[in-house]
Amino acid sequence: MAETEPRADAVTMDKIVSLARRRGFVFPSSEIYGGLGSAYDYGHYGVLAKNNVKARWLEAMVQERDDIVALDSAIILNPAVWEASGHVAGFSDPLVDCRTCKLRFRADALDQSHCGRKPSKHPGETPDCDLTEPRQFNLMLSTRLGAVEETGSTAYLRPETAQGIFVNFKNVLQLARRKPPFGIAQIGKSFRNEITPGNFLFRTREFEQMEMEYFVPPAEAERWFEYWVNERFSWYTRYGIRESHLRVRAHEQDELSHYSSATSDIEYLFPIGWSELEGIANRGAFDLTQHTEHSGTKLEFVDSATGERYVPYVIEPAGGVDRSLLAFLVDAYDEEEVAGRERTVLRLHPEIAPVKAAVLPLIAKSDEMVAKARSLYEELRRRSVVEYDDNGAIGRRYRRQDEIGTPYAFTVDEQTLDDDTVTVRDRDSLAQERLPIGGVREWLGDALERPWRSPKAG
Ligand code: ATP
Numbered sequence: 001m002a003e004t005e006p007r008a009d010a011v012t013m014d015k016i017v018s019l020a021r022r023r024g025f026v027f028p029s030s031e032i033y034g035g036l037g038s039a040y041d042y043g044h045y046g047v048l049a050k051n052n053v054k055a056r057w058l059e060a061m062v063q064e065r066d067d068i069v070a071l072d073s074a075i076i077l078n079p080a081v082w083e084a085s086g087h088v089a090g091f092s093d094p095l096v097d098c099r100t101c102k103l104r105f106r107a108d109a110l111d112q113s114h115c116g117r118k119p120s121k122h123p124g125e126t127p128d129c130d131l132t133e134p135r136q137f138n139l140m141l142s143t144r145l146g147a148v149e150e151t152g153s154t155a156y157l158r159p160e161t162a163q164g165i166f167v168n169f170k171n172v173l174q175l176a177r178r179k180p181p182f183g184i185a186q187i188g189k190s191f192r193n194e195i196t197p198g199n200f201l202f203r204t205r206e207f208e209q210m211e212m213e214y215f216v217p218p219a220e221a222e223r224w225f226e227y228w229v230n231e232r233f234s235w236y237t238r239y240g241i242r243e244s245h246l247r248v249r250a251h252e253q254d255e256l257s258h259y260s261s262a263t264s265d266i267e268y269l270f271p272i273g274w275s276e277l278e279g280i281a282n283r284g285a286f287d288l289t290q291h292t293e294h295s296g297t298k299l300e301f302v303d304s305a306t307g308e309r310y311v312p313y314v315i316e317p318a319g320g321v322d323r324s325l326l327a328f329l330v331d332a333y334d335e336e337e338v339a340g341r342e343r344t345v346l347r348l349h350p351e352i353a354p355v356k357a358a359v360l361p362l363i364a365k366s367d368e369m370v371a372k373a374r375s376l377y378e379e380l381r382r383r384s385v386v387e388y389d390d391n392g393a394i395g396r397r398y399r400r401q402d403e404i405g406t407p408y409a410f411t412v413d414e415q416t417l418d419d420d421t422v423t424v425r426d427r428d429s430l431a432q433e434r435l436p437i438g439g440v441r442e443w444l445g446d447a448l449e450r451p452w453r454s455p456k457a458g
Pocket of ligand 1: 160192194201202203204205206207208209276277278279318319320321322323324
């Protein structure tokens with residue numbers, strides 16, 4: 001949970017929200033109707049960046065490994081799944097109502113909430129606050145299936161993607177011919193009726209998760225738990241998050257979920273303080289055992305060579321796509337003064353950046369420059385997301401690209417017409433060099449693959 005700590009750099013949540021809005025990463029949802037509290041729509045650059053986050057996760061989980069397969073299960077499952085998983089009975093947060101201001105708060109997070117009358121105080125801190133006793137509030141969003149409202153059956157929008165994986169355990173075990181240790185990875189939307197959504201993308205009621213269930217022999221569970229905490233921590237640093245802004249926090253015994261014997265959170269130093277980015281849990285045999293009991297289908301592993309049978313333990317790294325993207329944006333945000341002018345720049349890892357390069361003809365009225373720039377743009381876009389921009393002064397065009405985190409800009413100028421070279425400008429160092437136009441595609445390919453470290457890391 002969040003705790004406040006002073007931050008060394010200039011980033012605030014307001015600046016991120018404002019940049020995201022201004023540059024079309026993220027919009028408040030249903031804005032023309034006044035919005036819907038804490039719901040967001042992703043615009044062009046937001047979609048591209050979010051897809052990059054998901055692609056990097058899938059690469060690390062599936063493409064670069066032998067032992068994990070992908071899955072995309074339904075959002076609405078048989079309601080019995082949620083009985084078995086314990087969500088119907090126990091997926092709840094304690095809430096309190098204030099009889100004075102009529103607001104609702106999470107009883108376990110009053111220190112992060114604001115009194116409706118006196119926002120500088122926490123609920124319960126003023127003599128006027130009149131809080132009810134805490135009561136449990138189930139976070140699952142329900143809906144009705146079937147044509148006739150009254151006779152339709154109640155179903156739930158999944159609050160996590162994990163259960164879709166457990167109910168497919170047998171299919172994957174048989175068809176993908178896997179034996180423990182092996183994993184099933186899935187990215188998809190989840191829904192929670194959060195009592196206090198907020199902090200931009202950090203906590204919303206509709207969000208995307210990246211979850212992987214790793215099935216292991218019970219005796220190996222502890223070792224694999226440690227392994228996945230380390231793997232996931234390295235994934236964030238691999239894509240540029242500063243190590244100094246990440247930490248691992250082991251849950252205390254009284255914080256553990258009903259299914260978990262050990263959980264560690266990877267936390268990031270958001271502008272709201274250290275908060276969970278991803279949780280890694282040792283879920284033991286809980287889920288497979290519950291689904292075996294409730295469905296009557298045995299979910300276990302039988303070793304055909306030895307005849308040994310057991311219910312695998314599950315190690316689960318569960319992260320959020322939106323929350324990760326928020327961390328990438330926060331970590332990348334920078335302001336600096338260049339030649340007496342303020343510049344805002346997103347120092348995103350090139351593999352997370354929505355646009356990899358911009359192609360800019362220096363003079364938009366020069367047909368020759370435009371022709372060369374267009375032809376370079378068309379060549380580059382076959383491989384990467386690149387942008388062509390001939391609109392406005394070159395300095396303004398650079399600044400637009402800086403704000404969306406484009407790592408490289410290729411400029412076609414007078415000299416290009418003489419010697420077929422272009423300049424390449426580096427977003428972070430602002431260094432410029434000349435390259436033959438024919439070599440740009442290869443140069444960009446190499447540049448995007450080079451190991452990258454945030455210049456903010458110092
Ligand atoms: P929190 O304590 O912040 O409510 P949690 O422990 O309930 O999170 P998990 O059930 O472990 O979260 O979900 C795994 C991940 O899914 C979280 O680490 C987070 O990145 C993401 N996530 C969970 N709830 C939300 C939400 N309401 N909005 C955005 N992302 C979420």
